[in-house]
Amino acid sequence: MINNEFKNKLFEAAAANDISDIELFFLSSKSDSVSVYKANVENFESSSKSGIGVRGLYNGVMGYYYSEIVEDKDIPNIIDSIKQNAGIIDSSDEEFIFGGSKSYAKVNVYNEELNSYSVDDKISAAIEMEKIALEYDPRIKSVSSSVVASGESEVYISNSKGLELSEKSNYLMAYVELIAEKNGSTKEKGEIWIGNKPSDLDVVKVAKNAADKAISALGGSSVPSGIKNVIMQNEVFAEILGCFASSFYAESVQKGFSLLKGKIGEKIAADIVTISDDPLLEDGRSTTAFDSEGVATYNKTVVENGVLTTYLYNLKSAHKDGVESTGNGFKSSYKGTVNTSATNFYIKGGNVDISTLKKKLNNGLIINDIAGLHSGANVITGDFSLAASGFLVEKGEIIRPVEQITIASNFFELLQNIEEIGNDLYFTSYGMGSPSVLVKDINVSGE
Amino acid sequence: MLSQRTAYNMLDTALATGADFAEIFIENNVKNSVSVVNGKVEKALSGRDFGLGLRLICGDKAIYVYTNDISKDNLIKIASEAAAAVKNNVRCVIKSFDKKDYVNGVGEAVIMPQSVKKKAIADMLKSASSVAFAYDSAITQTQMSYMDSVQDVCIINSEGLWSTDHRIRTRASVSAVASNESEKQTGYFAPGAMSGFELYDKIDLDKLASEAASSAVTMLKTSPCPSGKMDVIMDNGFGGVIFHEACGHGLEVTAVSKNASVFAGKLGEKIASDKVTAIDDGTLHGKWGSINIDDEGTPAKRKVLIENGILKSYMSDRFNGKRINYPLTGSSRRESYRYMPVARMTNTYIAAGNDKPRDIISNTEYGLYAKYMGGGSVNPASGEFNFAVNEAYIVRNGKICEPVRGATLIGKGAEVLLNIDMVGDNLKLAEGMCGASSGSIPVCVGQPMIRVKNMTVGGRG
Secondary structure (H helix, E strand, C coil): CCCHHHHHHHHHHHHHCCEEEEEEEEEEEEEEEEEEECCEEEEEEEEEEEEEEEEEEECCEEEEEEECCCCHHHHHHHHHHHHHHHHCCCCCCCCCCCCCCCCCCCCCCCCHHHHHCCHHHHHHHHHHHHHHHHHHCCCEEEEEEEEEEEEEEEEEEEECCCCEEEEEEEEEEEEEEEEEEECCEEEEEEEEEEECCHHHCCHHHHHHHHHHHHHHHCCCECCCCEEEEEEECHHHHHHHHHHHHHHHEHHHHHHCCCCCCCCCCCECCCCCCCEEECCCCCCCCCCCCECCCCCECCCEEEEECCEECCCECCHHHHHHHCCCCCCCEECCCCCCCCEECCCCEEECCCCECHHHHHHHHCCEEEEEEEECHHHHECCCCCEEEEEEEEEEEECCEEEEEEEEEEEEEEHHHHHHCEEEEECCCEECCCCEEECCEEEEEEEEECC | CCCHHHHHHHHHHHHCCCCCEEEEEEEEEEEEEEEEECCEEEEEEEEEEEEEEEEEEECCEEEEEEECCCCHHHHHHHHHHHHCCCCCCCCCCCCCCEEEEECCCCCCCCCCHHHCCHHHHHHHHHHHHHHHHHHCCCEEEEEEEEEEEEEEEEEEECCCEEEEEEEEEEEEEEEEEEECCCCEEEEEECCEECCCCCHHHHCCHHHHHHHHHHHHHHHHCCEECCCEEEEEEECCCHHHHHHHHHCHHHHEHHHHCCCCCCCCCCCCCECCCCCCCEEEECCCCCCCCCCCECCCCCECCEEEEEECCEECCCECCHHHHHCCCCCCCCCEECCCCCCCCEECCCEEEECCCCECHHHHHHCCCEEEEEEEEEEEEEECCCCEEEEEEEEEEEEECCEEEEEEECCEEEEEHHHHHHCEEEEECCCEEEEEEEEECCEEEEEEEEECCEEEEEEEEECCC
């Protein structure tokens, strides 16, 4: 926890140096991680770290500084850096140090039980996960990673306007990556699980899921190029949604980096598409009661039956549009400046299961893996062209695995072209969620 | 940053339960960044990363603990926590420290970043922004950014190593977006170096901004790239990202030692066409990916990875290299004290060949000319890679014809290496950030113009 004496000295120094409002953001965390190779612990990692992010208003402009050392003698440097950094900012947008919301939701993000889940428990879980994966099928050649880790962090925000908030959260994570091989065909696949209840961790399931993914992909080949109808599996579409989530941020819209400008109240997706941002979701990966500016968070529908209802706002972008912040002003850590970020951001699940989706697809592809999102997608235009793999579907049945193809489309066209939504809502480890979706007219490049 | 006595006590505590090796990594990293959007300074940030990591190796097991509380009590506490993960009956003897300071070597700063006025940085970025906007009325947005980092590291180990390095790096990026009613296209360059602020006397950001604008405008007026198999000509510079992704990662002992690379067990074998010689060289003066010593304290080296198609060398680190008894190659790197070091690339490139770029183009009946490559990724086990092309043209009857947008190249590294049939004489390096298990680190990629036969090209056309 931060030393109160340091905070008081910092706030006094700010006041004495024409910094009208100042805020201290403190994040401390610790973690333990065990990685197993051939039934032995290969790596054990343990960390305890903390850092401060300080920001202050100087001549009405926000200046930032961060440090991983908290010491009184650094205060003059902190004050000076804030003034220097604020001194060159040109933006005329008004910025705020926030006094606090009326009330904050209670969220359940810290589980005491996890404290008794020891390093030895992690070691046995990781060894078991590796063993199950290796014994699952003779085609599983090796397990390249079997990792079980846990961690906790505490965020504390205090400012000269009287805001004083803290939140503690923890997590448990299991990850396995393995290689399947047959007749010269090699596939490496992984599976990750994150939660915070040790009783929810099912290493058998994690290992089997990874093994099934790798085995089912063996012996794949390409398909002829063409325009095809496709089922984007839940994991894949959640990743794609995450990649383009910034289009929904008012900050991007205001800067001209989003094609959703001027689209509030307009139809931007098929009728069956509803997208929510729910920071209060039970067991959500991005669940939190307040954002990095201290604004209380709440659940909101961003797209309702295809119609765009709101952008996501922080205090600055909200002020610019004359609305209230939606509680989406986040910084990535104590190091960053406040930007906008979605929390648990997801497409609402539909009613049909995957076999009904396949029947409806009839002839086409299931895409269950993509690569290259960080390079092959243009977050502004929505265009993407990605390496992909999955299965060929004929007459509603899976025929064979497919690899070495690319899929190309446009995210905004894709939203319009969603024909059916599955009931298998899935969340990525960073809180993006989607069910499997059936979409038409994807450009597939193969042979 | 640490007294000799504290370091000794820490190593001694760490080794008490029988580890073979203990290593301390201390880092102080002072960073600055400025970002200018549409000609206005939007962000200016400065700060300091500081922390210590302790690594123990015991046989085939590695333990890593890190913290940013370097009080003596806490250091001894984390050392005993690390030791608790080891149970062995030997006692390794700590050798006396041999202090080496690598302050100057592969790159030194004439103008220290901290001495530069923030306003001078802001003005430089604003000027580049004006140039991009002035290039064409289709330019609707610009983003320019700047960063510098002064990283001091000290590596101390139980074998008597006590080495310090002082790494000063700076990088700027220029990006211009061209728009019409329905489309937006981006042009982007990001030069960097192991150097002080004098870098910006040597490179012309305005000129790069103009080139970025030109690339964006060119790509705006294009039709989508056709898809299918065709010959692909990749131009020099950042085109080397193909080698970095499709082959370089597979030559790191992290993957090789676990048989998780298509190149495992292939030393001395032919893995590429005769035309291909590839090198990883951390010693190039002033280059973005250069290092005096790696993050285990081994001096950087020049390694011929592939010579005329024959696999000659892997890139190694102490822990993973030991699994296959591979010698250290000065390749062990990490983003910061928060990561255990592993084998990584430095400046990695395909060496110049004998073909003239104009002959490569005139000898291509039909194909894709990838002028500027984007980023990509690879699965080291299968060698499957993908990457984006930022500026591409169709080649027809030996001539560069119309530009096309949205092209993606996919393939398997092992196959592409064998299908490189022409290698130009115009080698050039380009800067990038490489992400892997030990974090995001500065690297150079590079190549002359090369031609790959029969690659899969993805696009919407």
